[in-house]
Amino acid sequence: MKVRAVYALILLLAALPWFIGSRYIFHIATMITIMIPLVLGMHLMVRIGQLSLAHPAFWGLGAYASALLTMRLGMPPLLSLLVGAAVPSLVALAVGPIFLRIKGVFFVLLTFAFGEIVDLIFQEWTGLFGGNSGLYGIPKFSILGLRLTQIPHYYVLGLIAAILVYLLMRAIERSDVGAILESLNEDEMLSRSMGANALAWRVAAFVVSAFAAGISGGIYAFYIGFLSPDPFGFQTIVDLIVMVTVGGAGSVLGPVLGAIVTVPLPELLRDAREYQLMIYGVCLIGFMKFAKQGLISFIVDKRRGA
Amino acid sequence: MPHKGVARGETAVIAQMIVNGLLGGLIYVIMALGFTLIFGIMRIVNFAHGEFYMLGAVGVLVLFGNFGMNYFVAVVVAGLLTGALGVIAERVLFRSVVGEEMPGMIMSLGLSIILQSVVLLALGPEEQTVARPFSGIWRIAGAVVPWDRTVVSISAIIILVAFYIFLKFSRLGLAMQAVAQDPTTASLMGVESGTIYASAYGIACLLAGLGGALMAPIYTIGPYMGQSPMLKAFVVVVIGGLGSIPGAMLGGLLLGLTESVLATLMDSTTALIASFGVVLLVVLMRPNGLLGRTVR
Amino acid sequence: MTAPLLVVDSLTRRFGGLVAASDVSFTVAPGEIFGIIGPNGAGKTTLFNVIAGHYRPTAGRVSFEGKDISGHAADEVGRRGIARTFQAVHIFKNETVRANLHRAAVLARRHNPLTWLSRRPHATPDLEGTAAFLGLDMLLDNVAGSLAYGLQKTVGVGLAMMVGPKLMLMDEPAAGLNPSEKIAAAALIRRLRDERGISVLLVEHDMPLVMGICDRILVLNQGMPIALGTPADVKSDKSVIDAYLGEDYEFA
Ligand SMILES: Nc1ncnc2c1ncn2[C@@H]1O[C@H](COP(=O)(O)OP(=O)(O)O)[C@@H](O)[C@H]1O
Ligand SMILES: [Mg+2]
Numbered sequence: 001m002k003v004r005a006v007y008a009l010i011l012l013l014a015a016l017p018w019f020i021g022s023r024y025i026f027h028i029a030t031m032i033t034i035m036i037p038l039v040l041g042m043h044l045m046v047r048i049g050q051l052s053l054a055h056p057a058f059w060g061l062g063a064y065a066s067a068l069l070t071m072r073l074g075m076p077p078l079l080s081l082l083v084g085a086a087v088p089s090l091v092a093l094a095v096g097p098i099f100l101r102i103k104g105v106f107f108v109l110l111t112f113a114f115g116e117i118v119d120l121i122f123q124e125w126t127g128l129f130g131g132n133s134g135l136y137g138i139p140k141f142s143i144l145g146l147r148l149t150q151i152p153h154y155y156v157l158g159l160i161a162a163i164l165v166y167l168l169m170r171a172i173e174r175s176d177v178g179a180i181l182e183s184l185n186e187d188e189m190l191s192r193s194m195g196a197n198a199l200a201w202r203v204a205a206f207v208v209s210a211f212a213a214g215i216s217g218g219i220y221a222f223y224i225g226f227l228s229p230d231p232f233g234f235q236t237i238v239d240l241i242v243m244v245t246v247g248g249a250g251s252v253l254g255p256v257l258g259a260i261v262t263v264p265l266p267e268l269l270r271d272a273r274e275y276q277l278m279i280y281g282v283c284l285i286g287f288m289k290f291a292k293q294g295l296i297s298f299i300v301d302k303r304r305g306a
Numbered sequence: 307m308p309h310k311g312v313a314r315g316e317t318a319v320i321a322q323m324i325v326n327g328l329l330g331g332l333i334y335v336i337m338a339l340g341f342t343l344i345f346g347i348m349r350i351v352n353f354a355h356g357e358f359y360m361l362g363a364v365g366v367l368v369l370f371g372n373f374g375m376n377y378f379v380a381v382v383v384a385g386l387l388t389g390a391l392g393v394i395a396e397r398v399l400f401r402s403v404v405g406e407e408m409p410g411m412i413m414s415l416g417l418s419i420i421l422q423s424v425v426l427l428a429l430g431p432e433e434q435t436v437a438r439p440f441s442g443i444w445r446i447a448g449a450v451v452p453w454d455r456t457v458v459s460i461s462a463i464i465i466l467v468a469f470y471i472f473l474k475f476s477r478l479g480l481a482m483q484a485v486a487q488d489p490t491t492a493s494l495m496g497v498e499s500g501t502i503y504a505s506a507y508g509i510a511c512l513l514a515g516l517g518g519a520l521m522a523p524i525y526t527i528g529p530y531m532g533q534s535p536m537l538k539a540f541v542v543v544v545i546g547g548l549g550s551i552p553g554a555m556l557g558g559l560l561l562g563l564t565e566s567v568l569a570t571l572m573d574s575t576t577a578l579i580a581s582f583g584v585v586l587l588v589v590l591m592r593p594n595g596l597l598g599r600t601v602r
Numbered sequence: 603m604t605a606p607l608l609v610v611d612s613l614t615r616r617f618g619g620l621v622a623a624s625d626v627s628f629t630v631a632p633g634e635i636f637g638i639i640g641p642n643g644a645g646k647t648t649l650f651n652v653i654a655g656h657y658r659p660t661a662g663r664v665s666f667e668g669k670d671i672s673g674h675a676a677d678e679v680g681r682r683g684i685a686r687t688f689q690a691v692h693i694f695k696n697e698t699v700r701a702n703l704h705r706a707a708v709l710a711r712r713h714n715p716l717t718w719l720s721r722r723p724h725a726t727p728d729l730e731g732t733a734a735f736l737g738l739d740m741l742l743d744n745v746a747g748s749l750a751y752g753l754q755k756t757v758g759v760g761l762a763m764m765v766g767p768k769l770m771l772m773d774e775p776a777a778g779l780n781p782s783e784k785i786a787a788a789a790l791i792r793r794l795r796d797e798r799g800i801s802v803l804l805v806e807h808d809m810p811l812v813m814g815i816c817d818r819i820l821v822l823n824q825g826m827p828i829a830l831g832t833p834a835d836v837k838s839d840k841s842v843i844d845a846y847l848g849e850d851y852e853f854a
Contacts, residue, residue, distance in 0.1 A: 051408060098590060104407055105351050109544050110589045112537075113582040120582075124575050176708045177715075183694060183705050190692040193654060194709040194765050195680035204715035234533075238419065245412055277423035284416025288409050289402060 002299050006253065013260065017155060026151040032263045033158030034220050037165040039243045039255040041212030044169060046249045048205050049185040050100070053237050054111035055213050057118035058088035060232030062214025063221040064122065064129055067138040077141045077222060084221075085214030092210035096203035115237070122229035134228040141222035154223040161219055162256075165212050169252045172208070181205055239266075242280050245287050248294020257295050318448030323566045325449040331562020332462040336517040337535050338542035338554040339469065340510030346486030346549030347506040350400060350410035355539055356532025357421035358511040361388045362518030363527045364425060370522075371436035381461070381519040388515025389508045396507035404503060418536075425529040433526035440523075458520045465516055466555075469509075473551070482506055486549050545588050605668060607632045607769055607801050608653070608684075613662035615645075615652050622648040624825040625662070630769065635795055635802045637816035637833075639809075645825040646805040647689055650771050653803075654686050655679035666769070681713055685767035687758045689774045689805075695747030695754075699738055702746050702757055703729045706764035726766050735797070736760050736790070752783040759790065769801045770794060776808045784808060788815050813837065 017029045038059050045052040066084030069075040075083065095114065102110055122129045129135060141148040141157065148154055172178050183191040184198050192198050221227055239262065247258025262283075269276045287294055337359060344352045365384025369375040375383070395417060403409040440454040473479040481497040482505065518532070525531065542561050546553025564584060568577035606629035615623045623645040630636045638646050651657045653664050655676035663672045671679055680686075694702050707726040733739045736756050741749065746757050755775060762770050775791065776784045788811045794800045806812045812819060813833040821829040821842050829839040836842055 046408075051411065102589060105345075105411075105548065106544060106589050108351070108411070109540055110586060113541075113585045113589075117579055117582050117586075120575060120579050124579075176712055179701075179705050179708050180712060183709055186694055186696075187692055189656065189676070190688070190694075190761070191709055192676040193656075193680050193686050194706050194761065195677050195713045196709040197675075197677045197714045200714045200716070238415065241412060241415060274423040274426040277419045277426065281416045281418070281420030281423065284412050285399060285420070288413040288416065289399065292409055 003253070006257070006299050010256070010260070014159060017152070023151055026155050028264050028267050030151060030155045030158050030223060031267065032259055033155065033162040034216055034223065035239075035243070035259045035263050036158075036162035036216070036256055037212040038216035039240055039259050040165055040169045040252065041209035041216070042240045043244055043249060043252070043255040044172070044205055044209040044212070046244055047173075047185065048181050048202055050103070050202070051108050051241075052111045052206075052209070053108060054092075054115045054118075055209070055240060056232045056234075056236035057115040058092065058210040058213035059217040059220070059236065060118065060122055060227075060229070061088040061091060062217025063227055063232075064135070064217075065214070066218030067135060067221040067227055068128070070139055071137065077139070078143050081141075081215065081218040081222070084218045085211050088210040088214040088217070089207045092206045093203065096206040097199060100199060100202040100206060112237075115233075119229055119233045122232060129229070130227070132228060134226055136226055138221055138225045138227065140225070141219075148222070154219070158219055158223070161215055165215065166252065166256060168208075169212070173252050177201075238280065242283055244294075246283050246294055248291075248296035250293050251296050251300060253300070254294050254296035261295070315448060319570065321447040321449035323570050324563065325446065325451055326569075327563030327566035328559065329451075329455045329459055329562070330565060331559040332459050332466075333517050333521060333535070333558075334538050334542050334561050335555050335558030336462055336465060336513050337539035338546065338558045339466075339551065340513040341536075341539040342543045342546070342549055342551060342554040343482070343486065343506050343510045345543065346551075347482060348400065348404045348410070348503055349407060350403065350414060351407070351540070352507075352510070353411060353414040353536065354395070354418040354421060355414075355510070355514055356534070356536025357418050358388050358392060358514035358532070359518035359521075359535050360425065360527075360529065360532035361391065361421065362515030362520075363522040363525075363531060364429070364518075365515065366519045366522035367434055367436050367527050370439075371434075377439040377523075381516065384519040385512050385516035388518075389512030392511025392515075393504050393508035395511075396504050400507060401500070401503060418532075422529045422532075429527075429529065431529070433528040433531075435526050436523050438523045454524060458524065461520050462517070465513065469513065472509075478502070478505055483551070486551070541585050545585070604632055606630060607634075607667060608803065609663075609665045610649075610653065611663045611665070613649070613652060613664065614660045615648050615657060616660045621825050623652065623822075626820075626822070626825075626827050627662075628820050628827070628830060630801055630803055631817075632768075632801055633795060633799065634817045635791060635804060635815055637804045637806065637812045637819040638822060639806065639812055639819060639836075640822035643824075644822040646822060647773055648825075649822075650686065650773055650803075650805065653679070654684060654771060677713060680710070680765060683766070683768040684771065685762035685765045685769070686771040687755070687762050687773060687775060689777065691751070691754045691758060693746050693754055693757045693761060695745075697746055698743050699733065699746050699749075699757055699760070700729065700742040703732060703742075703760050703764050706761040710765040726764055729764070732760055732763050735763075735793070752779050752787075755779070755787075756790070759794075763794075763798070763800075767800055769803060771803045771805075773805050774807060775804070776806055776811055784811055787811070791815055 017026045038055065041058070042052060042055045062085050065087035066080045069080035069084055070077055099107065099110055123132055141154070148157060180196055180201055184196060184201060188198055243258035243262045244255050245258070246261055247256065248254035265279060266276050291297060337355065341352055341355050344350055362384045365387055366380050369383055370377050370380035399413055399417060400410065403413050438454050440457050442453045443450050444453065444456070445451065473483055478497060482502055485502055517535070538561060542557035543554055545561065546557030565577070565581060568580050572580065608630040610626060610628050613623060613626045614621065626649060628636070638649065640646055648657065652659050655671070655674050655678060658673045663670060665671060666682055666684060671682060694705060697705065707729065710726055730739065733742055736759060738753070738756060738760060741753065746754060749757065759775070772791065776787045779787060791802055791804065792815055795802055804812070804816060816833060818831060819833055819836045820827055821836055829836050829842045831839070
């Protein structure tokens with residue numbers, strides 16, 4: 001029942017911006033909804049026991065791809081959002097069969113190096129990505145002739161995407177696929193002996209999680225209207241790890257809570273980055289020391305997750 | 307990398323590449339040894355390793371730069387303070403996540419950004435410098451060798467020899483080596499496992515602190531200066547084989563040389579991409595590292 | 603003469619310089635319980651791991667139902683109808699017995715995301731029936747890791763059964779069990795064959811158990827096969843007694 005209360009609280013928080021009506025609150029709320037698919041993508045990998053540091057790069061690939069498809073090819077925004085999100089998925093499909101043979105810290109380093117290369121490409125391939133000076137002039141998002149011009153419009157778009165991705169991840173977790181992924185994570189040798197193709201399932205998870213990151217990136221691109229390589233580097237890795245840790249990896253609801261609690265922080269502490277770092281650090285250490293399962297462990301018991 | 311393409315003529319260029327590679331590589335070795343020690347013994351990827359390096363440099367900034375202490379004394383004191391902080395961090399934080407890969411990584415990431423923010427609060431975001439205690443150059447085979455880097459390298463070699471003697475001849479060192487080879491041997495060596503963890507983390511931080519202290523006059527000092535050395539250590543250790551001490555030595559020198567060659571042959575971005583590419587390749591082809599054990 | 607189910611032909615596996623299994627050949631007939639014995643380190647588990655596809659053979663071949671499966675991946679071997687239990691308990695400890703069995707069926711059926719939708723689910727044994735067969739029906743809702751050791755091993759057998767195998771490789775199923783549990787384990791292995799038609803390849807140290815239920819036995823020593831035959835043949839084999847059983851070994 002506590003889970004219901006949390007859902008109700010989240011719904012209430014989601015409606016809050018309309019009651020307050022401030023643009024600033026709408027902006028923070030929009031950023032939260034944008035981060036949710038991304039952190040849920042990262043979380044899917046954590047669930048299969050692989051800490052992927054490639055996700056900020058997937059996020060960036062989705063962002064740049066969506067923006068460029070609209071700007072260069074004149075694709076309708078909704079289509080370019082979906083096709084743009086497929087780009088990191090395809091990249092994940094290409095590198096996954098190689099990367100996912102590797103486990104543990106090696107995978108961490110591998111995905112980190114991969115992410116750095118992608119970020120360097122964003123910086124250096126100025127002809128396509130605009131380099132460090134950025135990619136300007138991303139058109140507004142539009143759907144069925146409706147142009148999204150105001151922050152609240154993007155909030156609604158973000159909310160819809162966040163809810164859809166959340167439902168998708170929850171469906172995966174509760175389905176046979178979730179059972180397979182968890183089995184592989186718990187005991188790979190046993191699971192394989194029963195016939196599961198471990199690598200194929202891991203790649204599938206990687207592809208889906210990259211798609212979630214790509215969707216998040218696309219919405220981010222249309223919302224901000226300008227892209228630079230900045231957000232797609234190491235700082236976002238830290239943010240995502242903080243979200244998953246604070247919220248808790250044990251359930252799909254965990255990272256959502258983590259995003260809700262964490263995303264406003266840098267916005268609120270915009271002029272005091274040192275305090276933000278301090279709070280992040282204290283959160284990471286505190287949760288690892290006292291509540292490894294994150295906030296979610298106080299709400300749902302471990303067995304039947306939300 | 308600094309000092310590139312100074313010398314003319316082919317042998318001089320090659321000599322310069324080797325000199326630069328060795329100068330850079332020695333510091334990587336010092337960083338990587340501690341990093342691999344912590345991983346080998348505690349199964350923790352120490353993302354805070356670079357911050358201990360940074361603290362060593364800050365120590366020299368304060369003791370030598372502000373208080374005018376003798377440079378070498380300042381280096382030793384900064385290193386010892388960093389090591390002591392490492393012992394405390396192990397006892398208070400890391401003891402509870404020994405052997406757990408993911409919590410260990412997250413914990414050390416947390417410590418890393420806390421230390422960054424503390425230094426950011428104390429020093430501000432501006433990069434600082436300390437006066438170079440040594441200046442001038444000398445030449446070998448046409449290659450230019452700055453005196454300050456020479457002093458750093460000689461000190462690094464002394465530290466490495468001392469570390470080697472400690473590992474080979476002290477009871478604690480032998481116990482640490484045994485545990486790094488096979489975690490189940492801890493109790494067999496008759497040394498309490500807590501002592502081994504504390505000394506491993508402490509000594510690793512001492513090494514990182516000394517490395518940062520030595521490098522303080524050479525690079526600028528700031529809260530984020532440790533990130534790159536930490537990454538290099540991570541790379542070296544993966545290339546050399548996680549937990550392998552000879553691997554860290556070989557890997558450090560190899561990375562130093564590779565970087566120096568790449569930096570001579572290409573522009574810095576291409577070199578960076580190429581070096582990450584090398585990392586990708588090594589991890590993919592030899593997931594246990596060049597000198598890592600192939601069987602679990 | 604029916605065609606053999608499993609043919610192991612001159613199989614060798616090295617680890618660096620160590621030859622863990624050396625030129626091992628034997629066949630398992632349909633409906634047979636075939637035992638492998640040998641002292642610790644003889645290479646029995648290694649042999650299992652090679653047959654099951656966890657290790658590649660250094661040399662030699664394995665075929666199952668007439669098809670070459672040497673060097674096939676573990677999941678492929680599993681899908682062809684070879685299930686296995688492990689020397690150490692391998693089950694999903696945090697899940698209930700029911701969830702364990704369910705997972706096994708799912709893993710066997712939905713082995714690959716691409717065939718997820720298109721593939722006709724192949725029939726897996728009925729969960730309740732399997733639990734009843736194993737005497738686990740009253741424990742279905744207990745968390746597997748909380749059961750007694752012997753029962754955890756039984757759950758391991760249940761996982762292997764849920765795959766619907768024709769051959770089950772069992773690595774020391776009686777190790778760590780008390781005498782009455784050992785008797786039950788022996789009976790269970792027989793019933794697997796008699797009631798479920800599953801052939802069994804068995805590694806076991808408990809001599810009375812092995813001698814009592816196996817149709818034929820292969821004796822390994824330091825990776826080398828030293829005898830192959832019925833329990834009676836093996837018991838009286840001179841080289842077996844010298845190399846392994848020793849003078850003071852008690853036969854049941
Ligand atoms: N993965 C491995 N790497 C190296 N040596 C191994 C490996 N697995 C088994 N061995 C060696 O092979 C030999 C046979 O072991 P094993 O098959 O487990 O014997 P058994 O099951 O008969 O007791 C032993 O000497 C063991 O140390
Ligand atoms: Mg064995």
